[in-house]
Amino acid sequence: MKEKLLEITSLSKHFGGNAAVSNVSFDVEEEMILGLIGPxxxxxxxxxxxxxxxxPLSSGSVRFIGRDITGMKPDKACRLGMVRTWQRVKPLGSLSVLENVMIGAFAKTRSPVRSRNIALERxxxxxxGGLGPKAAGKLPIGLKKKLELARALATGPKLLLLDEICGGLNYSETQELLETIRGIRENGTAIVFIEHDMKAVTGLCDRIVVLKSGEKLAEGLPSEITSNPAVIAAYLGAGYGHA
Ligand SMILES: Nc1ncnc2c1ncn2[C@@H]1O[C@H](COP(=O)(O)OP(=O)(O)OP(=O)(O)O)[C@@H](O)[C@H]1O
Ligand SMILES: [Mg+2]
Structure with missing residues (x-):
């Protein structure tokens, strides 16, 4: 049986009176790709x-590789093996592509030579491979997204949280990236995948969690989620699957 890598229990986050996340629980097992969808x-x-x-959480807890990491700072969580990418990509624009990825690698090593080798490999x-010397800020959006992924991978994660990594990519770039993500999982990294492109989500993910207004509306296999009337009403739309 696969071990639980990430355990989210009754997690809530309020901004004043706005309950952005309410009482959400789910687990991610080793080598799983979990989709996280919702309006x-x-x-x-x-x-x-x-x-x-x-x-900081308003309430609830986060366990990672069997440890309670609730409230742990991102750099420490990263050193434990959990890293995320940003929906709005944030490269250090004046640094080169290679230097941006080396920053990720420095989470695991202090050696500039080792960090450079990891970055080149990613x-x-x-x-x-040919873009290392280029200024990161000059890249088009598709490559900025891939740079974001390369920097995250350079930290050597056990769990990778991808926030709309395919956003802004065209069809063939998306297909290529999905293949890359499958390869990352084959190499033993679990993934949580936020995405609005349902073809990408159902083709990639083992399980799916659906949020609506901060609450967990449903969780299950892709086939269960795409046929769930509540998910169709809240997110997918009545024509889903019949287009
Ligand atoms: N820093 C913040 N301060 C106040 N409210 C916030 C903050 N961040 C998010 N929110 C609110 O929390 C709610 C959830 O926003 P969030 O960005 O998590 O949604 P999302 O599911 O990622 O949406 P999208 O698909 O558009 O990316 C929204 O009502 C948003 O306005
Ligand atoms: Mg978002």
Missing amino acids: NGSGKTTLFNCITGYY LEMLGM
């Missing part, structure tokens, strides 16, 4: 911010 503003990114330590893996 705009349903709390997906806020949940990532809480899990990875960018926001860039190669993402088909960005």
